[in-house]
Amino acid sequence: MNPKKAFSKLKKISEDSHAISDVSAIVSWDQEVNMPPKGLENRGRMMSWLAQQRHKNATNPEIGEALETTRSGDWNEKEKACLREWQRGWDLSTKIPADLVQRAALASVKGHESWKSAREKNDFSIFRDDLKELIDLSKERAECIGYTTESYDALLDMYQAGMNVQGIDALFTNLKNKLTPLLEEILDWQGEIEDDPVAGHYSQEEQKKFCEWGAKHIGFDFDAGRIDTAVHPFCSGAGPGDIRLTTRYNLENPFDSFFGSLHETGHGLYEQGLPSGKDEYGTPLSESVSLGIHESQSLFWESIVGQSPEFWEYVLPFFKEHFPGRADSVTHAQIVRRTNKVSRSLIRVEADEVTYPLHVILRFEIERDIFRGNLSVDDLPDAWNQKMQELIGVTPPNNTLGVLQDVHWSMGGFGYFPTYALGRLYSAQFTETLSKDVPSWKDDMAKGDCSPALEWSRKNIHSRGSIYRTEQLIEKVTGTPPSEEPFLNYLRKKYKSIFS
Known part of the structure; x- marks a missing residue:
């Protein structure tokens, strides 16, 4: 087999893996949106089988042989990117045994349901044993993958190549030290919070229509996607032509669903803008570069x-x-002050953009300490409450509003949370460059035209798929490495203008 045929073989296997992932995504979406309660047991078997098929495909011995053959080939930039990501996927997949993949899939389905019950009943003990199993399985996975310094590094790297505890710890410590005093400064500028100018009852049907209007207004293609209701908002789907968004509704606050929908629409716009041609779809060229960029x-x-x-x-x-x-x-x-109200919030997904990164830093520090062996499962509720007081200045009144609020741990998603705060930093840094390249984009938006901002993102970020790694993409687009300063500058300028 020559290098070109080896590349074609890898592309075909990659396309098959994408097809399995697409099916898994739709089945998972259905579990959240449509599945009746008695479907759980069979759904677990389905998800476990799909996970096994995905793992079997990803560990096909022909991948290793083909990758070895391609080493003698002459490749362009896009082909090199595909080979880099296929090699990374091969390295990760072959280190994790099929038995562990199956056990983790079953534990995730079971843990997700016990988490929903625990959250609803404000009873951490319902989730406790499943959470311990998910942590133990994640530790086992980290040992299989391997790491240089500490086990949590292996999990972080799974969600963003090159991410590790040392680098995130340094960045987050720097951000925390600057953001906590800035939070106090912004709260001082804001002064006493006025009565809600739009207080009232907002039916789910009214909110749903407004959320759909907002998604369409900023560019979401409803011929290639939809919005539904779920306990925890998310974006899923099966490629650029089938993007599934979900949100949830607070009948006393229409902004919860609206901004949640805009958030998931942002994910959806990225997915709809990824390359989807026949030479790209099913390869890393059609994939997002990292969760942080997403x-x-x-x-x-x-x-x-x-x-x-x-x-x-x-x-x-x-x-x-x-x-x-x-x-x-x-x-x-009034509406600008209302939509930019800053408070010592309890819930991450409802937090304002000032306190949001502090919520993420809390989760990172707890996960880091779990995998260092400094926190047990039984320690988590109290540790969560202590860090909430330390970072944001408020203590959750119960576990539903505290340690049970997020879905991620119920699915074994340890190492995922840091990407949320990184996304804040990257977003502000990209926006600085957008404002230099398209100075009129805000004026256009004020007139109802969001397309200049979307077109800039499509050209500079979406269309590049995974050609570049995260930090390389940021430097290519903005000219500088990732930094917390654009985000801090954005907050100072915006909130001083609004409140003082």
Whole structure:
């Protein structure tokens, strides 16, 4: 087999893996949105079987042989990127035994259901044993993958190549030391919080229509996607032509669902903008580069766009139209203050953009200490509450609003959380460059045209798939390495303008 035929063989296996992943994504989406309670046992068997098929395909011995053959080939930039990512996938997959993959899939399905029950009943003990099993399985996975310094490094690297405890710890410590005093400064600028100018009851049907309007307004293609309801908002699907978004509704606060929908729409726009040609789909060229970059796209639309004064210059009349009688007299200044209210929030997914990174730092520090052996499962509720007080200045009144609030641990997603805060930093850094390249994008947005910002993202980020690794992509787009300073500068400028 010559190098070109070896590359074609790898591409075919990659396409098969994508097909299995697409099926898994739709089955998982259905579990969240449609599955009746008695379907759990069989759904677990389905997910376990799909995980085994995915693992079997990813550990096909022909991959190793083909990768070895391609070493003598002459490749262009895109082909080199594919080979790099296939090699990484091969290294990861062949180190994890099929038995562990199967046990982890079963534990995830079981853990997810016990987490939902524990969260609903505010009873950590319901989830406790499943959580311990998921942690133990993650430790086993880390040992199989291998690491240089500590086991948590292996899990972090799974979600973003090159991410490790030392680097994240240094960045997050620096961010925490600057952000905690800035939070106090912004709260001082904000002063006493005024009564909610749009208080009232908002039906789910009204909110659903407004969320769909907002998603379409910023560019989501509903011929290639949909929005449904789930306990925990997420974006899933089967390629650029089938993107599934979900949100949840608070009948007393329409902004929870609206900004949640904008967030998931940001993910969806990235997925819809990834390369999908016949030579690209099913290869790393059609994949997002990392979760951190993915999160930067969702946070751009949720926060930098969706909570900007310019956005609401155009959107406010449509808000009033969708919710008659509850916002008729609200002013632009009021809505901007309302949508940018900063508070010592309990829930990460409902947190403002100032406190949000502190929620993520809390989770990173807890996960780091779990895998260092410094925290047991039984320690988690108290450790969570202590760190909430330390970082944000508030203590959760119960575990539902504390350690049980996130879905990630129920699915074994240890190492995922840091990408959320990295997404905040990357988003602000990309926006600095967007403003230099397209100075009028905010003025265009105030007139109802979000396409210049989306087109810039499509050209500079979405269309590049996984050609470049995360830090390389950021430097290529912005000219500088990742930094927390653009995010801090963005917060200072925005909130000083709004509140003082």
